[in-house]
Amino acid sequence: MTASAANTYGLGHWQGPSFTSIPPTMLPPDSISPFADKLGTNYVPSEAEIKDIRGLLIDPTEELGRIQAQIDEMEVFVCQLKAKHSSLKTAIDAHEALISPVRRAPDDVLREIFLACLPIEHNTLMDPSEAPILLGRICRHWRAVAHTTPMLWSSIYIPLPDLPDHDPSTRLEVVSWSLWNVVEQWFERSGTCPLTVSLSDSTEYAYEFDLDNHLVTLLLSVCNRLRHLSLSAETKVLLPLLCLGPEELPILKSLRIRSDDSVPFTDHQGVTNALQIPSLMDISLRVTADPRSLPLKWSQLTGLTLECQPVWRANGDKEGLDGIGALQVLRWCPNLLRCELQITNWDDIGLASNTSLITLPHLHTLVFRGPCQFPRWIPYLAVPKLRCLQVGSVQVTARFRDTPVEEAGMRVELETGRFTSDSLLELLRAFPAISHLHLYSDFFSAGKALLALDHLALPHNLCPILTHAVLALGPGPSDAAILQFIGARMAAPTPLQLFEAHFRREMETDIMPGLQTFISDGLQVSLNYREVSRWKFDARAGLTEPE
The missing domain is CATH 1.10.287 (Helix Hairpins)
Known part of the structure; x- marks a missing residue:
């Protein structure tokens, strides 16, 4: 390469070695x-x-x-x-x-930027690679700003992992040195801000332990600032907090308790004190108890989640939440915005002795889980603002879950085995605003799903503004039924936008060519078939692979 060629390529004066051809x-x-x-x-x-x-x-x-x-x-x-x-x-x-602009940013602007770095899906982690700890590792000035911004430290997740060595003295020493000082400094930096704290202790305490060395003690030192509290541990570990009253927890707004103890929750003396805090508006409980026996201030609750395991008494009686009890809980909570109930006793929810109307004027989310049956229950409820309804254990797809629902629409997820055929159709008629519908059926309830599919098409035309439909089905329906349903819904004034089907059978025929016209019109289609095993079992040869 010559010097002129080098200049041509923008390399300036060529001062490297010269090469002969x-x-x-x-x-x-x-x-x-x-x-x-x-x-x-x-x-x-x-x-x-x-x-x-x-x-x-x-x-x-x-x-x-x-x-x-x-x-x-x-x-x-x-x-x-x-x-x-x-x-x-x-x-x-x-x-x-x-000359970077961020160097000239005023401290109040930096604080706003720092606050925007905090996670919104969960409490702040004690992780050096995430805010707020990371922000204090950039430079001296940023560290000073971060450490003097109390809102950065107003939430925290405190995990106490189970250790291989269950010796109590070893565990308490590890907790004391590795977490105690960090959490203590965290609370100091939070100033006087209301706190959002979640504590998870996965240890099974089969021994007597010294609570003075447990991190629950640190929460006691800031209990007057606790606004949102989430606790997951054995009940006896949490007793010092749960026994506090309104004087010690004056601003507590939400409380989440997760305890897998087999001992009934209410058998611990004083454990229900925190449940009666006047400021408490959101409760989530996964404990062993009959939730109707808990002294909650039901009428002031706006959020309620009950996943309580039933209590078995010495005489063999099972105390838990049945269908009648679920309606009774709803009757006690007229101000609910969100409610999730785990029903543990199989009962006929339509045989409630109190047939008075349950009016929930603000409720937007209602979830029923567990082995429950719903032959007739719609007549008991007046829920004008309900926008999300789930009955049964329905595993929704990410595409369906993440699709936003318009203000006038409604998301409904149903396990068809929880209904009779009549009550399933009754529900679909009762909510004409359903825009997102997910139906799950097993082998025994496949006929109900087919019936619902038929009534969602003309001339019945239930759910007139349905735009998103997901069907997780047993052995049916046939491809012809799917084509007929999609054709009818696409011809409706409000056509489908998304259709997913999850079959428990092999593909019968390739129906995608028949859907091309609808896909061209903007319909998103996903058809998923289960591969049927072709392995064979022979009494002599055993299980053999297909050829």
Whole structure:
């Protein structure tokens, strides 16, 4: 490369090594080499031929050495250029950092930026790679701003992992040294801010332990600032907190308790004190108890989640939440916005002794889980603002779950086995605002899903504004039924936008060509078939692979 050529490519003055042109190879091409037909074979040359080959290779070997020398020289030069490039870039980056706009940002602007870095899906983690701890590791000024911004430290997740060594003294020493000081400093930096705290202790305490060394003690020191509290541990560990009253927990707004103890929750003395805090509006409980026996201030609750396991008494009675009890709980909570109930006793929810109307004017989310049956229950409820309803354990797909629902629409997820055929149709008629519908059926309830599918099409036309339908079905319906349903819904004034079907059978025929017209009109289609195993079992050969 000449100097002028170098300038042409923007390299400035060429100060590297000069390279001579490489002469053509002295080794004859394979086609004219005397040994061309022997190359790549197992031929053994004679002594005379060996001498000829060595003479033939003298000039090419010297040329190869010259080329290698030039390559080495070029690599040295490239390394020098890379070193110079790195040095210049470091100097440029350092100077550009001096004029970075963030250096001139006022502290109040920095604080807003820092607050925007906090997670919104969960409480803040004690993780050096995440805010707020990470923000204090950038520079001295940022650390000062972060440590003097109490809102950055107003939430925290405190995990106490189970340790392989269950010796109490060893565990308490680990907790004391690894977490105690960190949490204590965290609370100090939070100033006087209301706190959102979640504590999870996965240890099974089969021994007597000293609560003075447990992190629950630190929560006691800031209990007057606890606004949102989530606790997961054995009940006896949580007793110091749960026994507090309104004087110690004056601003507690939401409380979440997760305890897998087999001992009934209410058997612990004083454990229900925190449940009666006047400011408490949101309760979530997963404990062993009959929820109707808990002294909650039901009428003031706006959020309620009950996943209580039933209590078995010595006489064999099972105390839990049945269908009648679920309606009674709803009757006690007229101000609910969100409610999730785990029903543990199989009962007929339509045989409630109190047939008065349950009016929930603000309720937007209602979830029933567990082995419950709903032959007739719609007549008991007046829920004008309900926008999300789930009955049974329905596993929704990510696409369905993440699709937003319009203000006038409603999301409904139903396990059809929880209904009779009549009550399923009754529900679909009762909520004409259903825009997102997910129906799950097993082998025994597949007929109910087919019935619902038929009534969702003309002339019945239930759910007139249905735009998203997901069917997780047993052995049916047939591909013809699917085509008929989609055709009817696409012809409706409000056409489908998304259709998913999850079958428990092999694909019968390829129906995608029949859907192309609808797909061209904007319909998203996903059809998923289960592969049926072709393995065979023989009494002598056992399980054999398909051929």
